[in-house]
Amino acid sequence: xxxxxxxxxxxxxxxxxxxxxxxxxxxxxxxxxxxxxxxxxxxxxxxxxxxxxxxxxxxxxxxxxxxxxxxxxxxxxxxxxxxxxxxxxxxxxxxx
Amino acid sequence: xxxxxxxxxxxxxxxxxxxxxxxxxxxxxxxxxxxxxxxxxxxxxxxxxxxxxxxxxxxxxxxxxxxxxxxxxxxxxxxxxxxxxxxxxxxxxxxxxxxxxxxxxxxxxxxxxxxxxxxxxxxxxxxxxxxxxxxxxxxxxxxxxxxxxxxxxxxxxxxxxxxxxxxxxxxxxxxxxxxxxxxxxxxxxxxxxxxxxxxxxxxxxxxxxxxxxxxxxxxxxxxxxxxxxxxxxxxxxxxxxxxxxxxxxxxxxxxxxxxxxxxxxxxxxxxxxxxxxxxxxxxxxxxxxxxxxxxxxxxxxxxxxxxxxxxxxxxxxxxxxxxxxxxxxxxxxxxxxxxxxxxxxxxxxxxxxxxxxxxxxxxxxxxxxxxxxxxxxxxxxxxxxxxxxxxxxxxxxxxxxxxxxxxxxxxxxxxxxxxxxxxxxxxxxxxxxxxxxxxxxxxxxxxxxxxxxxxxxxxxxxxxxxxxxxxxxxxxxxxxxxxxxxxxxxxxxx
Numbered sequence: 001x002x003x004x005x006x007x008x009x010x011x012x013x014x015x016x017x018x019x020x021x022x023x024x025x026x027x028x029x030x031x032x033x034x035x036x037x038x039x040x041x042x043x044x045x046x047x048x049x050x051x052x053x054x055x056x057x058x059x060x061x062x063x064x065x066x067x068x069x070x071x072x073x074x075x076x077x078x079x080x081x082x083x084x085x086x087x088x089x090x091x092x093x094x095x096x
Numbered sequence: 097x098x099x100x101x102x103x104x105x106x107x108x109x110x111x112x113x114x115x116x117x118x119x120x121x122x123x124x125x126x127x128x129x130x131x132x133x134x135x136x137x138x139x140x141x142x143x144x145x146x147x148x149x150x151x152x153x154x155x156x157x158x159x160x161x162x163x164x165x166x167x168x169x170x171x172x173x174x175x176x177x178x179x180x181x182x183x184x185x186x187x188x189x190x191x192x193x194x195x196x197x198x199x200x201x202x203x204x205x206x207x208x209x210x211x212x213x214x215x216x217x218x219x220x221x222x223x224x225x226x227x228x229x230x231x232x233x234x235x236x237x238x239x240x241x242x243x244x245x246x247x248x249x250x251x252x253x254x255x256x257x258x259x260x261x262x263x264x265x266x267x268x269x270x271x272x273x274x275x276x277x278x279x280x281x282x283x284x285x286x287x288x289x290x291x292x293x294x295x296x297x298x299x300x301x302x303x304x305x306x307x308x309x310x311x312x313x314x315x316x317x318x319x320x321x322x323x324x325x326x327x328x329x330x331x332x333x334x335x336x337x338x339x340x341x342x343x344x345x346x347x348x349x350x351x352x353x354x355x356x357x358x359x360x361x362x363x364x365x366x367x368x369x370x371x372x373x374x375x376x377x378x379x380x381x382x383x384x385x386x387x388x389x390x391x392x393x394x395x396x397x398x399x400x401x402x403x404x405x406x407x408x409x410x411x412x413x414x415x416x417x418x419x420x421x422x423x424x425x426x427x428x429x430x431x432x433x434x435x436x437x438x439x440x441x442x443x444x445x446x447x448x449x450x451x452x453x454x455x456x457x458x459x460x461x462x463x464x465x466x467x468x469x470x471x472x473x474x475x476x477x478x479x480x481x482x483x484x485x486x487x488x489x490x491x492x493x494x495x496x497x498x499x500x501x502x503x504x505x506x507x508x509x510x511x512x513x514x515x516x517x518x519x520x521x522x523x524x525x526x527x528x529x530x531x532x533x534x535x536x537x538x539x540x541x542x543x544x545x546x547x548x549x550x551x552x553x554x555x556x557x558x559x560x561x562x563x564x565x566x567x568x569x570x571x572x573x574x575x576x577x578x579x580x581x582x583x584x585x586x587x588x589x590x
Contacts, residue, residue: 007464014413014467015420016460017448026464029522033465036523037402037478043485050483051490053335054291054305054539055564060334076182076198082427091422092443 001031099124100171101261101587104318108166111158118158118169121264122151122213125171129215129262132590135243137235138257140176141184142216147171150213157211166321168211173263175254176217177224178309179298180204187300188232189222191419191426191454201298202333203267203309203326210325215263218253222456223416224269224302226250227277227528230519231458238515239281240588241555245512248278248528254312255282260590265313265322269299271306272404273508273532276544279312280507280557283546283586285574286312287319288532290565291539292337294323295330301415303408304335306536315584316545316574323567339565351385351576354569357392357500362531367509374548374556375506378577382504385576392500394492399485400534405526406469406482407537413466416459421450428453461522490538497563502573506531507544507557535561543570546583 007027011018018026052058069077083090099121102110110116126144133139154169163169174180177187179197181204186192200208207214221231229237229252239247240260247256251268255278258266268275270288279286287310294309301307311322329338358379363372383389421427428434428441428449441449455463469478496503508528518525535542540561547558558577562570578584 002468006468010464010468010471013471014463015444015447015451016455016463017445017452018460022460026461029461030464030468032523033405033461034468037406037482040399040402040406040478040481040485043396043399043481043488045481045484045488048484048487050480051486052483054490055335055337057292057335057337062331062334072182073198076196077424080195080198080424082421082424082429089423092446094443 002027098128098261100128100264102264103314104166104170104265104321105315107170107264111169112163114158118151118154118213119148121169122147122171122215125215125263128260132260132262135238135590136240136256136260136262137237138218138253138260138262139173139216140186140188140219140234140253143183143214146183147213147215154211154213164209164211167207167325169213170264171213171215172207173215173218173254173257173266174204175220175251175266175268177220177269177300177302178204178267180214180217183217185217186234187223188220188234189454189456189459190233193233193426195425199298202295202330204298206326218251218257218266220253221250222459223300224250224271224274225412225458225462227273227525228518229253230515231456233456236515239512240590241282241553242512244514245554246281246515248281248512250274251312252278255279255284255286258282258284258312258314259588261587265311265318267309267322268312269302270308270310270536271302272408272536273529275310275312276532276542276557276559277508277528279544281512281555283555283557283583284312284314285316285319285584286310286544287323287567287570288535288542289323289327289567290541292335293327293339293541293565293567295328295333295336297330297332303411304415305411306408308536316543316571316578319543320571351382351387351573354387354502354573355500356382356387356389356573357496357503358389359392359394359397359496359503359505361394361397362505364509367506368511370550371506371509371511371556375504375558378547378558379504381580382573382577385580387573390500392496392503394496394534396485396488396492397534400489400537401526401530403482403485403489403537404529404533405465406478407486409462409466410470410479411466412462413470416455416463419451419454421446421454426450426454458522486537489534493538493540502569503561505559505561507559508532511550511554511556531559540564541567541570543574545574545578547581548583
């Protein structure tokens with residue numbers, strides 16, 4: 001069973017502000033899900049490569065070209081900023 | 097028969113022969129939506145005006161002899177995780193309840209070129225995480241066959257809309273069974289394509305290494321038409337591939353020479369006995385049509401769900417990091433109630449409170465599992481281990497497809513369950529996906545089609561699994577089965 005401290009730490013890493021009741025609820029549910037997936041331990045995977053891509057592709061690249069957004073797209077994006085000033089996204093200071 | 101009940105091929109023939117207009121067809125669907133939506137709750141957003149406008153344009157093309165092809169004028173429903181420029185797109189999440197798409201998904205662009213009509217955006221589990229649509233922030237969709245039951249999920253809105261003839265066909269997304277399980281629960285056809293066969297550009301991300309877009313339709317042929325329209329390489333989704341379609345000519349309805357494998361691991365203790373019987377009867381029917389049926393083994397099947405519930409939450413925790421209250425969607429910065437109660441707060445509070453208030457319980461749960469499994473000290477025990485077992489599951493399929501052309505299994509171990517029955521127990525809900533997740537873990541395609549009903553008149557679906565990039569084999573076997581049975585013709589009474 002996970003400890004309350006562990007669950008709190010995970011919530012902090014995940015940037016989720018959870019109430020005491022939610023922390024307790026997730027503590028129980030996470031523990032039972034982790035128990036369930038724990039059955040993977042019984043599988044012998046010695047010498048087995050982990051999957052990184054299911055159809056066998058590797059290092060797919062394309063030209064790094066800047067495409068100009070249309071005026072419409074531009075406006076749609078800016079209109080959805082929760083906080084804006086003079087058409088720029090406004091964010092609280094990181095160091096305050 | 098009402099126009100909204102037609103299949104793509106039927107409706108297309110009617111439009112071509114000018115027996116009715118695209119506008120009449122769209123109107124028939126919109127009327128059906130209006131008449132049934134208070135019972136079904138299949139749509140999050142209905143695009144009536146846009147749909148009528150698109151249908152008029154289609155009629156103009158038809159009048160000028162410039163019809164774009166078989167899909168021109170066909171009304172579709174689109175799962176609300178796929179972006180249509182200029183329209184609301186929520187992912188059935190509170191965090192995007194006020195979000196307007198800034199661009200078209202690649203699949204939408206392809207459908208626009210084909211001339212389809214978009215009726216609206218369908219309900220789903222929040223960001224496609226769930227098996228019943230009960231995780232939607234807005235509404236639970238009802239199953240048209242029994243409105244006290246779920247339509248499956250996460251593409252439950254699209255499935256219900258097709259089954260209830262609110263549309264001619266629909267698009268959904270499938271990360272662990274989200275097209276196939278609802279298709280089985282509502283007696284329609286659903287295809288999860290091979291990983292990388294359909295571009296996900298413009299699809300709200302949900303576990304990028306598992307996620308696919310595919311059709312939900314009334315017949316196998318309709319599913320094939322939609323799939324062949326949306327498939328193809330897209331520089332904006334780097335896992336897409338250029339593959340020639342391997343087209344098998346359907347030999348009337350014969351499956352002579354086709355080898356079909358039946359994996360013993362898909363018939364497990366505790367599964368519904370009526371489902372087991374129906375699927376066995378369907379396999380006997382495939383044999384009747386000339387197929388060679390043989391028992392096979394996919395020995396790592398029982399670990400599929402555990403692999404899935406490690407890797408997917410890990411990917412999800414990264415996918416949904418973008419919803420942070422800064423650039424779009426719900427933010428405490430513009431929540432007047434929050435601002436009234438909190439006079440001063442920091443940037444960190446913007447992240448933590450916007451996310452805590454914007455995400456529902458299942459999304460938060462998966463973020464928590466994924467963050468835990470990826471955190472220092474646990475990576476090898478969970479994520480790395482699961483990716484190794486994933487290799488073994490892929491190998492199971494690769495070995496099986498050396499012996500058989502196609503694999504036949506049940507879709508879900510249980511018939512559609514009651515609304516509310518499983519919401520309090522996440523693990524129980526996850527088990528609804530036990531027969532579908534392995535295909536996403538491995539990347540192989542799967543086609544689900546109606547194969548019977550329980551005594552209580554609840555739909556049962558047959559799942560056909562194909563080799564990588566071999567969707568055409570699924571269409572061939574599926575169409576032969578469909579043409580020799582009547583299940584797909586049965587309609588729910590609403």
